Amino acid sequence: MRHKRLAAAITSIAILLSGCSGLPRERDQIYTDTLFDTVIRIEILDSVDDDVLKGCEEICKKYDAMFSNKIEDSEISRINAAGGNPVEVSGETVKLIKKALYYSDFSNGLFDITIAPVSKLWDFHSETPAPPPPEVLNEAASHVDYKNIIVKDNTIQLKDPHASIDVGGIAKGYIADRLKEYLKEQDVRHAIINLGGNVLAMGSRLDGSDYNIGIQKPFDDAGEPITSVRISNKSVVTSGTYQRYFKADGKLYHHILDPNTGLPCENSLNSVTVITDSSLTADALSTTCFLLGLDKSMQLIDQLDNVDAVFITKDNKIHYSKNFQHKIKK
Numbered sequence: 001m002r003h004k005r006l007a008a009a010i011t012s013i014a015i016l017l018s019g020c021s022g023l024p025r026e027r028d029q030i031y032t033d034t035l036f037d038t039v040i041r042i043e044i045l046d047s048v049d050d051d052v053l054k055g056c057e058e059i060c061k062k063y064d065a066m067f068s069n070k071i072e073d074s075e076i077s078r079i080n081a082a083g084g085n086p087v088e089v090s091g092e093t094v095k096l097i098k099k100a101l102y103y104s105d106f107s108n109g110l111f112d113i114t115i116a117p118v119s120k121l122w123d124f125h126s127e128t129p130a131p132p133p134p135e136v137l138n139e140a141a142s143h144v145d146y147k148n149i150i151v152k153d154n155t156i157q158l159k160d161p162h163a164s165i166d167v168g169g170i171a172k173g174y175i176a177d178r179l180k181e182y183l184k185e186q187d188v189r190h191a192i193i194n195l196g197g198n199v200l201a202m203g204s205r206l207d208g209s210d211y212n213i214g215i216q217k218p219f220d221d222a223g224e225p226i227t228s229v230r231i232s233n234k235s236v237v238t239s240g241t242y243q244r245y246f247k248a249d250g251k252l253y254h255h256i257l258d259p260n261t262g263l264p265c266e267n268s269l270n271s272v273t274v275i276t277d278s279s280l281t282a283d284a285l286s287t288t289c290f291l292l293g294l295d296k297s298m299q300l301i302d303q304l305d306n307v308d309a310v311f312i313t314k315d316n317k318i319h320y321s322k323n324f325q326h327k328i329k330k
Helices: 002-017 050-067 075-080 091-106 113-119 134-141 171-185 279-292 294-303
Strands: 029-035 038-044 149-152 155-158 191-195 198-202 211-216 225-231 234-240 245-248 251-254 269-276 308-313 318-320
Touching: 029 050, 038 050, 038 171, 050 075, 050 091, 050 171, 075 155, 091 113, 091 149, 091 155, 091 171, 091 279, 113 134, 171 191, 171 198, 171 234, 171 279, 198 211, 198 279, 211 234, 211 269, 225 234, 225 269, 225 308, 234 279, 269 279, 269 294, 279 294, 279 308, 294 308
Parallel strands: none
Antiparallel strands: 029 038, 038 191, 149 155, 191 198, 198 234, 211 225, 234 269, 245 251, 269 308, 308 318
């Protein structure tokens, strides 16, 4: 099942970017890899030296080594292993965690990076996946509370020694924004950064037209889009039940976990796609909106400036935020 989903992700990326250049080029300038537990792809449409793509690779690998809670000596792992003691980390890790805390407050705790004690119990890559025992899940969920994170200068401390951090719900957005900054410094004006469905479009296509970004049809093994959005200079981030899931005893379990229960969130949604300037903002809001459910999310998005959203419900119906319908290509 995992291999099918990776293949779907690769197919989805190919559909997303096919023909996006707008004008012929001597050769593609593309970096692909598997990092952040997903497939990534960076395509530069302008003519640049190979060193620019190499710089993208170095940035991606640097942040994977810093932010992954699966790499033993990463900064996040050192915080988690500290048993409640303060840990000195880089300014970038402090910045990322402060951003996460902002969205935790903003969402009244629905977005919570201390979800790690719970998320590590769910193995979506196992050959025989199963939900954790209720008593184990309840114990883990009791340690989920972003208010246990203390930030002081360049140190991070978890007041609860059994708490731990998972920045998977915000890190790809942060990294995409940093890649954009780097590429702008290299005089790149036209590029697509795709970190496993976190898509950041720099500029427009070379012919001046918008990029056409597909939104995947949930649970379609071929990664076919159900709709698409036309954008320039925007980020498009999707959180969906179909991205990581398994079925056990006829029930579907997905990776978007409710921090209050430790269980997969249950509502009418299959996916939420957020479109805005910052990839980090889109990343955090897509998770928050999924956890809020359709009605509350629609109300939230309509109150925010320069933020739009597309919701796919379990009946595969498409719902658009109020100001966005004219931008959707059906």
